[in-house]
Amino acid sequence: MAILHRSMPFAAALLAASVSWPAVSAAADFDWRAHEGETVNFLANNNPWSTTLLKYQGDFEKLTGIKLRVDSYQEQQMRQRLTTVLNAHSDEVDVFMTLPSREGMQYAAAGWYKDLKPYTEQTVSPDYKFGDLSKALVEAAVFDGALTGIPLNIEGPILYYRTDIFEKCGVPKPEKISDLQTAAKKIKECDSSTTPFASRGLKPALAYTFSNFLHNMGGSYLKDGKSAFCTPEGKAALTTYAGLLRDYGPPGVVNYSFYQLTSLYRAGRSAMSFQSSNEFPGVMEGGARLKDTALMPLPAGDGGSHPTTIGWALSVSAYSAHPDAAWYFVQWATSPEMQARLAMEGIAPPRASVRDNADYKAWLAEEPLRQSWQDTLQVLADQGTSEVGVPIIRNPESREYIGQAVNTLLLGTGTVDEACAAADQALNGLSAQK
Amino acid sequence: MSSQQSPKTQLAALSAPAVIFTVAMIAFPFCYSIWLSFQAFSSVGTTSFNGADNYVRMVSDGEFWNGLAVTFYLYILSLALQLFFGTILALVMFRSKKLPGIVRSLFISPFMMPPVVAGMMWLVILDPSLGAANYILTSFGLPPSEWLASPGFVVPTLAFIDTWQWSPYVALIVLGGLQALPPSVYEAAEIDGASPVKVLFRITLPLLLPTLVAAMILRSVDLLRFFDLIYITTQGGPANASNTLNIYGFRVGFEFFQLGYASALMVTLSVIVLGAVLVLNRLRDAVAW
Structure with a gap:
């Protein structure tokens, strides 16, 4: 794509x-x-x-x-x-x-x-x-x-990661999305003072980062004109993204947007931060992270590499x-x-x-x-997709339901089947509206 | 103005600017909102009359009922806390007449701070990872809290922040009421040998009731329309746990562009605010002395 x-x-x-x-x-x-x-x-x-x-x-x-x-x-x-x-x-x-x-x-x-x-x-x-x-x-x-x-x-979300922590914990550079979980697990065991993985958890804001997971894992928002969250790829993306944040994310990640992510990473408190390329100057402010940070697009998944751009x-x-x-x-x-x-x-x-x-x-x-x-950024420019949220006229509102599905898993208030079914129902209703 | 004009005409002429201003700035927007609440807005900006559909939709909209519940939970909790702490603060300021001016100014300074600034400040303090609040808790061996990120704790946290900011305002109102209480009642109580606790509960607080109800009215209008602090800190989250009716209406209108439904929500909220004020006004009449 x-x-x-x-x-x-x-x-x-x-x-x-x-x-x-x-x-x-x-x-x-x-x-x-x-x-x-x-x-x-x-x-x-x-x-x-x-x-x-x-x-x-x-x-x-x-x-x-x-x-x-x-x-x-x-x-x-x-x-x-x-x-x-x-x-x-x-x-x-x-x-x-x-x-x-x-x-x-x-x-x-x-x-x-x-x-x-x-x-x-x-x-x-x-x-x-x-x-x-x-x-x-x-x-x-x-x-x-x-x-x-x-x-x-x-601009687009990119992975900022700490080379010094990766080296200390013997974690290789992630090559696939599944490696993120392995890396986060190792870092959690190796350095309890650091948040292994952080990204957006705030409901209206997270479609920006979640979309990249969905596309890389082979999913799409629409399939034959219908919302496709309950496809195996959609459910896998929901489970992976919410699981990473729930098991390895910072406390209170459900309220996280760019501001909190930048503050946390700049303060040296997160090992991986998947957030906007626009935050690069903010993350590097003060220079503390200049020498121990590496950047990359989100690793590829079963569906390939389709960065959000x-x-x-x-x-x-x-x-x-x-x-x-x-x-x-x-x-x-x-x-x-x-x-x-x-x-x-x-x-x-x-x-x-x-x-x-x-x-x-x-x-x-x-x-x-x-x-x-x-x-x-060049990789984003060459390979990216601009699909953030469902490509319908009511796109801003669709992001709300995407956020709700992730939040359901993040807060443990429902199963992935319940979350995807609720999202599909709401998004199909939205697509039908003029 | 001619001297031959009747007093009635003069009165009408003099009050006309105020009437015109009120109609232009209050009545027109309110009436326009009511009109909008009977319209359907398509996502491409076209409108059509849809009768009471927006109000009917509200009845089956779970988010509306959630918003209503959150609004009242936040309202009642905040109001109770602000009346309690505001009265205590007023009593302290009233009794401590030698309190330096700077200390009095510090007491009342929070409500002079713009809510957006207060929101940003508390967002930093209550950050679960980097904030001072959890640092202090853990320094004393207490477990950290997620504060604004916990669905069960977000409303009490918001009520706490609002109480921190607005209790001084309530205190100023109560202080005015305390200063207006008749000294003769206290002199009589002193002669009768009433203890300070009895004086507080049997004389001061009952006599303060009209002032407290006035403070309740003023705070009720703000609390039922609670917006800025929530918008800055949680945007209605997590999981809609702080999604008051006002926040919900704003998002429906300006983020999802359903201005008709948003207007219906806001008209409903206005009716609730008006109802609360009317009830409290009745209460004020009942406790007047």
């Missing part, structure tokens, strides 16, 4: 077109000052990408003469405001950050995204290089033939009163120059050219672990 799981003929055509880059004349006529004096309202998720990018806000305003008004919230509050504004068909927001793997299908079905395909063909700076952006992430943002956003970063995207609202000026901001923020700048501040770049950029390579070479981080 590749990230291009929603294969769409349009996307292939779009990508092919973008590589050949036919709009030479449009590019030649391109003028960064074309929308001077206009104001663009940007609704941002207050995450490392936006905070880093907005340090250069002045450069954008100087280059284009466009005033950028920023409204920044934490992720959930941003979505709350966004759904209110878009549902009211308001032009209050021109540009916003979005996670295509989560809300993409829903927002696209509601008609809330402006199709950016014509802009990428007709209104582009000569040095923009649309075809340089990750094909997988571009494809993940294509819904019903419309390009709904431009990728901002690439997603990315934030920048979209233009269908109700924007200044869509052309908004596109200028999108274009500037996702340009090779800006993405190279951001990469050197720890934002994993979705552009191949940035990964080959000399300055970025020099930055990676400063610390061997940075290079390892980039190499792991």
